[in-house]
Amino acid sequence: MIFYKKIIEHYAMILFKENEKRKDFKYKTIKNIYNLLCKNYYLMELLYNPLLNNNIKIQIIKEIFFDIFLFNFMKILILKNRFFLLKRILLEYINIYDKKIKNIIKCIIITAVPISEDLQKMISKKIIPNQEKFHIINRIDNSIIGGFIFMTEYKEWNFSIKKNLILLKKK
Numbered sequence: 513m514i515f516y517k518k519i520i521e522h523y524a525m526i527l528f529k530e531n532e533k534r535k536d537f538k539y540k541t542i543k544n545i546y547n548l549l550c551k552n553y554y555l556m557e558l559l560y561n562p563l564l565n566n567n568i569k570i571q572i573i574k575e576i577f578f579d580i581f582l583f584n585f586m587k588i589l590i591l592k593n594r595f596f597l598l599k600r601i602l603l604e605y606i607n608i609y610d611k612k613i614k615n616i617i618k619c620i621i622i623t624a625v626p627i628s629e630d631l632q633k634m635i636s637k638k639i640i641p642n643q644e645k646f647h648i649i650n651r652i653d654n655s656i657i658g659g660f661i662f663m664t665e666y667k668e669w670n671f672s673i674k675k676n677l678i679l680l681k682k683k
Contacts, residue, residue, distance in 0.1 A: 520597055523589070524604035530581060531609065539609050541579065546602040559595060566590050616645045622653050622661040622672075635662060639669055 527542065549556055559569055573586045589595040610616040617640065621632055632648045639662050640646075653661075659672040 516597055516600070519594065520600045520604050523585075523594075523597070523601045524608055527585070527601070527605040528608045528612070534581070539606075539613075541582070542602055542605055542609075545577070545582070546599065546606065549599050549602070556599075569595070610647065614645065615643075616647050617643050617664060618647045618649075620649045620651055620661075620663045622651045622656060622663070624652070624654060624656045624658060626650055626652060627660075635660065640664070 531539065558564065559572065569590050570587050573590070574583055577583050577586065586595065586598065589598055589601075607618070610618070617636075619636060619640075621627065621635060627650055629648075632650055633646065636643070636646045636648060655674065657673040657677070659674075659676075661672055662669040
């Protein structure tokens with residue numbers, strides 16, 4: 513999937529640029545389509561089926577989606593045999609929108625035990641003080657003895673006891 517990362521980002525940026533141009537183009541519409549595709553397994557199986565003719569897939573898309581831009585966008589994906597990337601493209605668009613428009617930073621806090629949302633927000637604000645909005649995911653890792661690891665898109669802060677013990681062992 514690493515090979516497809518650039519393609520996914522490219523198509524997601526096309527959606528984002530269209531969002532900036534057109535006021536009637538809605539973030540919620542993209543999010544609803546993404547949720548529909550995630551929840552409707554049979555629809556995805558039907559549309560991903562390589563044995564199904566592209567014209568039939570286009571007719572199905574035409575019946576489901578009313579926005580002409582989204583229909584044409586999906587039609588291009590079908591004709592270029594990239595429709596299987598649609599869910600990832602929509603998710604990437606949602607991430608770009610959250611980051612650039614809503615100014616939300618997605619971060620992961622890895623701990624040994626679950627921590628409260630208030631503590632998650634407090635940690636996030638201490639590490640990135642000039643940021644107001646966060647989307648925080650608390651992952652549990654039993655190998656962490658204590659403390660936490662805080663990760664954003666490109667950076668990681670390791671405040672775990674395990675790391676400190678490894679550093680002491682090296683000395």
